[in-house]
Amino acid sequence: MDNIKIKRIAGEFQFKSKIASIEENNQGNINSTYLLVFEDGKKYLMQKINANVFKEPYLVMRNIDLITEHIKRKLEAMNDTKHKTLNVIKTQNNENMFTFINGDGEKEYYRVYEYIENCISYDNFDCCRANQEEIAYNAGKTFGFFHKLLIDFPTSMLVETIPNFHNTPNRFNDLLLSIENNVTNRAFQHSDEIVSLISKIKECSIIWNSLGKTIPIRVTHNDTKLNNILIDKNTNEGIAVIDLDTVMPGSFLFDIGDGIRSACSNSFEDELDHDKIFLNLELTKHYLKGYLEEMAPYLEKEEIAYIGLSIKTLTYELALRFLTDYINGDTYFKIKYPNHNCDRFVNQYTLLIDIDKKLAEIDAYVNALCGLHNTDIMTLNRIKKDS
Numbered sequence: 001m002d003n004i005k006i007k008r009i010a011g012e013f014q015f016k017s018k019i020a021s022i023e024e025n026n027q028g029n030i031n032s033t034y035l036l037v038f039e040d041g042k043k044y045l046m047q048k049i050n051a052n053v054f055k056e057p058y059l060v061m062r063n064i065d066l067i068t069e070h071i072k073r074k075l076e077a078m079n080d081t082k083h084k085t086l087n088v089i090k091t092q093n094n095e096n097m098f099t100f101i102n103g104d105g106e107k108e109y110y111r112v113y114e115y116i117e118n119c120i121s122y123d124n125f126d127c128c129r130a131n132q133e134e135i136a137y138n139a140g141k142t143f144g145f146f147h148k149l150l151i152d153f154p155t156s157m158l159v160e161t162i163p164n165f166h167n168t169p170n171r172f173n174d175l176l177l178s179i180e181n182n183v184t185n186r187a188f189q190h191s192d193e194i195v196s197l198i199s200k201i202k203e204c205s206i207i208w209n210s211l212g213k214t215i216p217i218r219v220t221h222n223d224t225k226l227n228n229i230l231i232d233k234n235t236n237e238g239i240a241v242i243d244l245d246t247v248m249p250g251s252f253l254f255d256i257g258d259g260i261r262s263a264c265s266n267s268f269e270d271e272l273d274h275d276k277i278f279l280n281l282e283l284t285k286h287y288l289k290g291y292l293e294e295m296a297p298y299l300e301k302e303e304i305a306y307i308g309l310s311i312k313t314l315t316y317e318l319a320l321r322f323l324t325d326y327i328n329g330d331t332y333f334k335i336k337y338p339n340h341n342c343d344r345f346v347n348q349y350t351l352l353i354d355i356d357k358k359l360a361e362i363d364a365y366v367n368a369l370c371g372l373h374n375t376d377i378m379t380l381n382r383i384k385k386d387s
Contacts, residue, residue: 142238
């Protein structure tokens with residue numbers, strides 16, 4: 001996007017100074033993000049919301065307004081000045097988003113957040129190797145604190161910004177449909193892996209099928225990548241959870257599983273050297289320790305017992321999504337080269353196989369942290385295998 005257009009759109013928001021510089025941030029896979037630096041020294045993030053992914057941008061922003069205001073009230077009541085949340089900058093009409101009509105008559109949706117200073121985000125722990133165990137612990141603790149802040153927020157007030165986002169059986173059916181349609185002639189490049197995915201669908205559907213029954217519905221983030229935590233540059237503590245587009249009703253297990261899948265994997269999501277693709281158990285344990293220090297008293301027994309399974313399930317789910325998008329012609333995730341989604345799939349599938357080998361050790365560690373009796377977790381795991 002050219003700078004003239006960005007400045008024109010920025011003029012629709014409540015800024016008190018002129019833009020000095022504009023820098024595009026290419027870190028995200030979904031929305032387009034720009035750092036705006038103003039002549040008075042203040043910084044803001046402007047985002048163009050991906051309306052192909054978020055079909056109802058107004059509802060996305062309504063959720064974000066509700067959640068951020070709730071967090072602000074909780075932090076104020078706790079006299080907590082360390083932690084932050086996103087601060088939405090309103091338009092000149094006091095709206096939380098501006099709708100721009102482009103030259104083709106299409107609607108484009110823009111929002112602005114206040115920039116949170118003195119923070120850094122990491123794509124994975126390899127980017128902070130010198131203190132990665134400390135940051136793993138703080139990452140788990142930050143998402144745990146986020147859950148704790150929202151544990152009393154009524155889930156009925158939120159809409160599903162992406163319906164069935166973590167509906168694993170639905171994601172599996174999407175893959176089958178993409179194979180049937182085979183619009184790009186890519187469907188059978190990974191036949192053996194597809195057969196393996198089919199064999200795992202029953203176990204990986206347990207969390208979704210139990211949601212609202214033995215597993216309670218919670219307010220969840222649903223995109224708990226490490227780079228969605230802003231970390232204090234000086235203390236390595238988590239300051240804020242960002243990228244709240246997918247905050248909606250779900251299960252805490254979605255967040256735990258995806259957080260560990262993305263953060264504690266030894267590699268980036270498109271790494272193809274199989275020797276580098278594995279779940280780092282030590283970092284996983286540090287992450288879980290931080291999370292459970294915040295949240296163990298608030299979790300149901302079934303949630304605790306399925307933490308290990310959640311890591312496997314969310315890895316399985318993302319493997320399904322990458323492969324489906326590749327077969328469909330790369331219509332969802334941003335790609336940097338033609339086989340990018342295919343490489344991402346191979347990576348997640350390799351990680352899935354490694355996680356499977358480590359589930360027993362993860363379950364035992366969670367059990368010890370939470371003080372569950374062995375009989376409790378063994379009974380629940382027996383139910384899991386028999387389901």
